[in-house]
Amino acid sequence: MTQDFEQLAQQLEQHPDYRVLRRLTPTPMFNTPVPGQRLSKGVVLDTETTGFDAQNDRVIELGMLVFEFDPISGMVYRVLDVFDELEDPGFPIPPATTAVHHITDEMVQGQRIDDARVASLMQGVEVVIAHNAAFDRPFVEARWPLFEQLNWACSIKDIDWREEGFGSAKLEYLLSTQGYFYEAHRAEADCWALLALLSHILPQSQRTALLALLETLNQAQQKVYAVGSPFETKDMLKARNYRWSAELRCWSRLVSGDQELQEELSWLKRKVYGERSARVEVESLGGKVRYSSRQGDKEVVTI
Known part of the structure; x- marks a missing residue:
């Protein structure tokens, strides 16, 4: 049958x-x-x-x-x-x-x-x-x-x-x-x-x-935090796959690899901070941290 x-x-x-x-x-x-x-x-x-x-x-x-x-x-x-x-x-x-x-x-x-x-x-x-x-x-x-x-x-x-x-x-x-x-x-x-x-x-x-x-x-993965981003850029950030954290009151997104990180920092400086100097946070997320509720190593980066 x-x-x-x-x-x-x-x-x-x-x-x-x-x-x-x-x-x-x-x-x-x-x-x-x-x-x-x-x-x-x-x-x-x-x-x-x-x-x-x-x-x-x-x-x-x-x-x-x-x-x-x-x-x-x-x-x-x-x-x-x-x-x-x-x-x-x-x-x-x-x-x-x-x-x-x-x-x-x-x-x-x-x-x-x-x-x-x-x-x-x-x-x-x-x-x-x-x-x-x-x-x-x-x-x-x-x-x-x-x-x-x-x-x-x-x-x-x-x-x-x-x-x-x-x-x-x-x-x-x-x-x-x-x-x-x-x-x-x-x-x-x-x-x-x-x-x-x-x-x-x-x-x-x-x-x-x-x-x-x-x-x-095998790729370095980082989370970029757009600290202090202007309110009027929220739609632009959302369209670029940034996520809003009500707890941190900040937009963030994941990137993979050093090249993508540098491209993202450059985009933030041009599009979000209007070429002004800004300080953002970058969190390193290896395979033993990512997708967990634990934080990776954070550093402040001036762009």
Whole structure:
């Protein structure tokens, strides 16, 4: 019967008015390494939580896939371990969040994620990848501080999906462009979806999505703070992807590499400060700091 459905799907794919999406099936073996090939170990990670505030909300599900990859080609080889456990947050899960991930109080009652197993799986890991690491990393580090010592990358921010021709960076959408669908908003399922996506070749750069992401780890990344920028430049800053911090009362944006930093400082001097001398702040963000709630090293730069 399955074969009959696949034949129907293949027939539909031949017609220009139809697109076919297949259910993503977890595949532990993506490619076979040659004997003696040196591979690196990475982790794709996803959490489900009680809310959005890492200080007051809690992780209630942690999903991880430990996998091998070639850091030169960005090719994914095989999944070494699968982890998915629930944890009781110690208070009722808000109904609004249960409506998203369908995790109930009854499912997590008395459960606790195995800390020793988490620590064991992180041995030898070179990079932790999450789809929206700025959300997952603060939650994970609050629960397991060992993650502070690992390099993190974000499959939303560290790949220029728009430049590659995609209209959105949402995981479900990106995977659908590759012909697949999956049951989203559970940690392990999201991990399988992300790893499958990272293994695909990007249409414009013709490299794997994983390689595009890994290259950002080798670039110096800084956050530029437009300290004291005139109010009337706010729309210009926003259009250039600056983000407003109500706490700091300042606009900031991320740049990668020394050349991009110098270009950004030059743009600020011309467009924002009107060629006047100004003092801005530059925060250095390595892989062990970026996307966390911790600050990197800051310095004041006169432009």
